[in-house]
Amino acid sequence: MFVVGASGAGKSTFIKLIMHEETPNTGEVIVNGYKMSQIRRKDIPYLRRTMGIVFQDFRVIPTMNVFDNVAFTLRAVGASTREIRRKVSHALSMVGLGAKARSFPTELSGGEQQRVGLARALVNNPSLIIADEPTGNVDPNMSYEIVELLTEINRRGTTVVMVTHEHQLVRDFNRRVIMLEGGTVVADNSEGAV
Amino acid sequence: MKFRSLKYLTLEGLKNIWVNRLMSIASIGVLVACMVLMGAAILFSLNVDKALGSLQDQNVVMVYIKDGITEEETKQAYQDVKKLANVKEAVFIPREEGVDSLLKDMGDQYKDLFAWVDEDQSGSFLPDGIRVSFTDLTKYDDSIKQIKAVKNIENINSSRELTMQIIGMRKMITIAGAWIIGLLMITALVIIANTIKITMHNRKLEISIMKAVGATDNFIRFPFIVEGMVLGLISALVTSGLLYLAYEMTVKQITKVMTLEAIPYSSVFWGILGLFCLIGVATGCIGSVISIGKYLRKEGSEFRAF
Numbered sequence: 001m002f003v004v005g006a007s008g009a010g011k012s013t014f015i016k017l018i019m020h021e022e023t024p025n026t027g028e029v030i031v032n033g034y035k036m037s038q039i040r041r042k043d044i045p046y047l048r049r050t051m052g053i054v055f056q057d058f059r060v061i062p063t064m065n066v067f068d069n070v071a072f073t074l075r076a077v078g079a080s081t082r083e084i085r086r087k088v089s090h091a092l093s094m095v096g097l098g099a100k101a102r103s104f105p106t107e108l109s110g111g112e113q114q115r116v117g118l119a120r121a122l123v124n125n126p127s128l129i130i131a132d133e134p135t136g137n138v139d140p141n142m143s144y145e146i147v148e149l150l151t152e153i154n155r156r157g158t159t160v161v162m163v164t165h166e167h168q169l170v171r172d173f174n175r176r177v178i179m180l181e182g183g184t185v186v187a188d189n190s191e192g193a194v
Numbered sequence: 195m196k197f198r199s200l201k202y203l204t205l206e207g208l209k210n211i212w213v214n215r216l217m218s219i220a221s222i223g224v225l226v227a228c229m230v231l232m233g234a235a236i237l238f239s240l241n242v243d244k245a246l247g248s249l250q251d252q253n254v255v256m257v258y259i260k261d262g263i264t265e266e267e268t269k270q271a272y273q274d275v276k277k278l279a280n281v282k283e284a285v286f287i288p289r290e291e292g293v294d295s296l297l298k299d300m301g302d303q304y305k306d307l308f309a310w311v312d313e314d315q316s317g318s319f320l321p322d323g324i325r326v327s328f329t330d331l332t333k334y335d336d337s338i339k340q341i342k343a344v345k346n347i348e349n350i351n352s353s354r355e356l357t358m359q360i361i362g363m364r365k366m367i368t369i370a371g372a373w374i375i376g377l378l379m380i381t382a383l384v385i386i387a388n389t390i391k392i393t394m395h396n397r398k399l400e401i402s403i404m405k406a407v408g409a410t411d412n413f414i415r416f417p418f419i420v421e422g423m424v425l426g427l428i429s430a431l432v433t434s435g436l437l438y439l440a441y442e443m444t445v446k447q448i449t450k451v452m453t454l455e456a457i458p459y460s461s462v463f464w465g466i467l468g469l470f471c472l473i474g475v476a477t478g479c480i481g482s483v484i485s486i487g488k489y490l491r492k493e494g495s496e497f498r499a500f
Contacts, residue, residue: 019406042410049408059403063213072400076409078196124407 002170003163005180011163014180015132018161019053020044032127049077052121056133058113060105060120066092067101070119077124091123095149111142118146122153129153131162135169147173199413207420214393218425221389225382225429226436229470232378233437236466239371240457246364248455255338256287256351257324263346268322271346275324278344280337282329292320321348331361379473386422386481393421394489401489415486422482426474434467 005011016022017029020036029036032050039047052073060069070091074084092098095115105113114134121129131150135143147162147169154160164170170177179187211218259271276284287295328337334357341350394401404414438459445456 045405045408045410047408048406053406059399061400061403072403073407075199075202076404076407076413078199080198120403120407 001159001161001176001178002173003161003178003180004165004167004170006165008182009180010183011180012132013183015130015161015163018051018128018130020047049124050126051128051130052124052126054114054117054121054129054131054134056136058105058110058117058137060113060116062105065102065104066097066108066116069105069116070123073120073124087123087125088119091119094122094153095119109142111138111145114138114142114146115149118149118153122158126158128159128161131160133163133165135164135166143169144172151175200416203413203416204420207417208424210393210397210417210421211424214396217389217392221385221425222429222432224385225425225474226432228378228382228385229429229433229473230436230440232375232473233433233466233470234440235371235374235378236469237437237441237457237462239367240462242367243364244455244457246360246367249360255326255328255341257326257341258320258348258351259322259324260346260348261321267346271344272324274344275326275341275347278337278340280328280330280333280340282327283325285325287323287325289320289322292323331357334358334361379477382426382473382477383481383484386425386478387485389425390418390422390482390485391489394418394486411490414490415483418486419479419482422478423475424478426476426478427471428474430467430470430474433470434463437466438463 003011003014013022017024017036018031020031020034020039023036031047034043034047034050061072064072067088070088071084074087079087089098089101092101095118097112097115097119100108100112105116108116114137118134121131129150134146134150138146143166150160150162151173176190177187178185257275259268263271272284272286275281326341328334334354338350338352338354341347401414441459445454448454448456
């Protein structure tokens, strides 16, 4: 699913609401069974473990190699070493970075760094992936590769919410599109591009 | 939190010290300076307290027993005084011994003046006495009252003013020492908190990712606490060593020019080391908790706004 809209349309607020970084003044937000109006502060990390987030600026840690960057998510949830090894290898091979596990972010291109971010988001088998303008900092070819990867992840059963302002991408990948304007949904076409 | 997480986070905390080694060295340096001052204040207080304590031990009260009573009654009066709660030591001084001691104290200069004492067959012009020292000088007035109440006590020769001065000085030194230590502890706390704050700003990216992937606040907090505690502990060990060298050298220099019965460092070494370790670890822990808590409540809660 794509979420599109001009600057200030409410795309970021939409993500903040899903991640429980903001709470709505009215209405109810329910994500993966968690009601945002009722969730306790100590339960927020557990809500976030049910989803993965991909950032526009990659946010890979420069002092850690690719493997550790991806393993970071699992360490934060207390996974065992064996589990970390297995899941990270799987996630890296999914994004095509199996051979670069020992490389450091500075040795990778922008597109590869974004794929590290993608591997990190999906390594914990989340039921929802939020991609916040994931193609904003990569070249057009790489943008298509990233969206193709997200499409593949979606095909395997994970919901993917991608916020973007790249209309061409939205047109090329025929998915549900929600258009925001001034904080309101002005169009929702589950058949394809708006 | 799981054991493997604790192990991982402890290692992360230790790694942070090395990664931010310049900052760590600077913090240890300032903390050591702070703790050396604290240690100097403690050692100074202990030495002054010891000197005043020995002065206090010398500060005895002479209790005189009534003249003309039976030997049995004299013994009873002595026993009654000795039994009193705050009496540390009570030594019976027979009248003859009292006079000998007095003459000795006065020296040969006045020997002729008291020549008649030797000729006086009745013994001495002084009554039998008891030399009394107290356990707790703060109960001085009450103890004097109790002695006065004992049967057959004639009078008491005491130096109340000097006693009160000693009590006052000991009290003042204790209070001043506590203030100095308290203020330096706050300084140490601020230093640790600032170091952790800087480390946290250096690791903003990691913290924002940790929050995004669902790390709990405790998981994020733990490495910083380990870092603070280890910095405190290293500072404590360095301080104990430095203080030992500085103290030994100072005592050596002072004893060259004056008589000083200083406390041997070996007698307080473990106490001081333990205290510093405790202060170091506690300030490290509290400083980190304060900094990271503040950070997580404010900037750290908005991981997307990084």
